Amino acid sequence: MGDSLSAGYGMSASEGWVSLLQQRLQRDAPGWRVVNASISGETSAGGASRIAKAVVREQPDIVIIALGANDGLRGLPLADARRNLARMIGASQHVGARVLLVGMRMPPNLGADYTRGFEDNYRLLAKTFETALLPFLLEPIASDRANFQDDNLHPTAAVQPQLLDHVWPALQPLLR
Structure with missing residues (x-):
């Protein structure tokens, strides 16, 4: 469950890190199926509204929740984002799924308190719900402007393997 x-976004579906994850799983951990329930522009509220039906329908063993970037870009109150993500984690765990919470960081334009609180939301939720946590999806590519499309928000197709390599160590223990 994620956003753009x-x-x-901006590439063929087969080039994104989630599609690359399916390919890696077929090679390294056969038997796993990936359902990419990510929607460009999705917020934590949208994910929270979709999660119950999705987990009941799919009965997943693992749910990767990679939402919040659009919340932060819109300045959503931190408590609202935290509540939405908590709903998603709770619904996933309710059907027996293990959760990998994938965090995001915000630029400082909304102030240091918001930026710090935004990042802290992910740590707090991971601790509260005892989930796996990858603190920042874009960590390996964030510092180089060349890794992003012209909008300076969305990674290029060329760096999608790096994103997968970054997610993989956090996901791999959940596959056992």
């Missing part, structure tokens, strides 16, 4: 960063 996981939906593969």
Whole structure:
């Protein structure tokens, strides 16, 4: 469950890190199936409204929740984002799924308190719900402008393997 960063915005569906994950799983951990329920523009509220039906329908063993970037860009109150993500984690765990919470960081334009609180939301939720946490999806590519499309928000197709390599160590223990 993600936003445009996981939906593969600006590239063919097969080039995004989630599609690359399916390919890696077929090679390294056969038997796993990936359902990419990511939607460009998705917020944590949208994910929270979709999660119950999705997990009941799919009965997943693992749910990767990679939402929040659009919340931060819109200045959503931190408590609202935290509540929405908590709903998603709770619904996933309710059907027996293990959760990998994938965090995001915000630029400082909304102030240091918001930026710090935004990042802290992910740590707090991971601790509260005892989920796996990858603190920042874009960590390996964030510092180089060349890794992003012209909008300076969405990674290029060329760096999608790096994103997968970054997610993989956090996901791999959940596959056991």
